Amino acid sequence: MHLTIQRDVFMQAVQDVSKAVASRTTIPILTGLKLEAHADGLTLTGSDTEISIERLIPIEEGGIELIQIQRAGSVVLNARFLGEIVKKLPTNEVTLEVSPNFMTRIESGQAEFHLNGLDPDEYPRLPELSSERRFYLPADLLKTIIRQTSFAVSAQETRPVLTGVNFSAEKGFLTCVATDSHRLALRRARFETDNDLTFQNVVVPGRSLNELAKLLDREELPVEIVLTDQQILFRMKNISFFSRLLDGAYPDTSRLIPEEYRTAVRLNAKDFLQAIDRASLLARADRNNVIKFVAEEATTVEVSSHSPEVGKVSERVSILSLEGEELKISFNSKFVMDALRALDASEIEIQFTGSMRPFILRPVEQDSVLQLILPVRTS
Template sequence: MKLTIQKDELNDAIQQVSKAVSSRPAIPILGGIKFDVAHHGVTLTASDTDISIQSFIPAEIGDKTIIRVSKPGSIVLAAKFFVEIVKKLPENDIEMEISDGLQVSIRSGSTDIQMVGLDAEEFPVLPSIEENDTFAVPGDLLKAMVRQTAFAASTSEQTPILTGVLWSLHEGEFKFVATDRHRLSSRTTYVETNPDYKFGNIVIAGKTLNELSKIVPDANTPVEIVVADNQVLFKVDRVLFFSRILDGTYPDTSKIIPQVFKTELTLETKKLTDAIDRAYLMSREEKTNIVRLVTLEDGTIEVSSSSSELGRVTEQMDVKEFSGDPLRIAFNSKYMLDALKVIDSEHIFIGFNGAMSPIIIRPTDHSHNLHIILPYRTTS
């Protein structure tokens, strides 16, 4: 293997695939990045078995030569060192050559680095996926769907299925749901696909989707999605991102969402977010995060933190609309803030059915996004 490659393109591809490199690999080869060098370009691959990322660098982009290949070949290089060294190389032209066995020479300007590689034949083979049914989601929309749901997934490995985000597709409605049993967030959109194509109980780890978001561009570049038996493949430009589907059955959450409410409030999203954020500052000192919301006789609401050694935060807010029974409710302010900060609408609707029933939060201008928070039972 011998080639000359442009540093910028190589560095971009390394940054993408390195997100799949295991920080504590079960076997040494999973701590590496595989290079497959051919005359038409270089393919980089990394995998931790849960996710695999492959990035292709073509030999030419437009009229610009990116790679000159003297001799094709394959090698696996330790990611931890290689990721950092490429960024620090002095020139844009990088020459790589297997000089003796698995010894690799990396030259740039006057810098000459010798690395010991690993046998590419030992690198795990990427999943084989039949691309019978595919659909596409704009990159910025997919990122928004992840941002508005993945935070509600559980971080406890005691219930592995809840560490994921549930996907479903039915009659063109593409839906994400995440819950950790204390809160729930969902987001829906409509996609163009075969009307008969549908799936349910596809669960992808929340942390995997967050890594995917880092690769997906902010623009409305289409992300092609292929769902198979135990893998989901995402195609973004010249990058392939494979994710394992979590084993198990996701709980049915549809029955916990009430349709009618005893108390209904419409509020300015930013004002409520800021008020709860100030109360959270004090409540987190008690490590309870408990904040109370009370409706007052004059039609306003009061937001207050629990009393602590430092003191207490109390403030009143006007509401845009209020109907139904008076209310006094306590909730985890961090959970509420997490939900409020991903709602892009100017006003929100909050529905209550009493102090111990789920709190429903949703935008007023559309029904694509929904959040549920379980309240706290308090003695006062």
């Protein structure tokens, strides 16, 4: 392999695919990136067997030549060293030349590196997905869905299926749900498809989605999403992002969402978030960050916290309306702040079904997104 490439383009591609490279692995070749030069350009691949990212740098883009390929070929180079080297090269023109024993010369200006390479034939092959189960989502919508759900996945491996976001589709709508058994995040969105697509129990690891979200900032075209029984592929302009799916049946969370409520409070989301943030300063992390919420008046609610070792805080927050019964409830302040940030709404409604039942937060007059939180039992 022998080629000349623009440093900034090469560096961005290396950074993109390196997101899939594990810092620790028992398979030495997976510490590397596979580089393959061919007639269409240079393809870079990174993988840790759970996530795989493939990025194409075309010969030219927008009328600008990005690569000159003198000789096709491939090699696997250590991802960390390659990334550090490319980042610090002195000029924007980089030459890569691979010898028959995979020793790779990287030259830029007066700097010249020789990096030991590995046999690309030993690198795991990416799956070829040709499933009929495919649909399309705008990149910005997909990123919003990830932001509004993935934070609620479980961090505990005791129930692996809960470390992912459950995707299901019916009648042109995608529903994404995440829960760690103490809270639940749900987002619905309409999608585009070439056929009548219906599926359920497609559980994508939360880590995969968070890494995918980092690649979506530069995307403007719709993202193609392809499903098989064990893999999901997110295909963008020059990037293919593969993730394995989690095994196991995702719990039926629909029965957890109350259909009726006894108390409904409407308020300004920013004011409420800031009040909870202040009250949480005295909430003990080892005691579930408990905040007490009291709704007894038509114009304000009380938010308070008490720690015997530190002190107490109380604040009244103006509300837009109170409907139904008076209420006293305690909850985890972190869960509520996470939910409010994910909703990204100026005005929200909180619906309660009792002091010891799950409650719902949702934007006013919008039913595509909701957050559900279990209260905390206090003595």
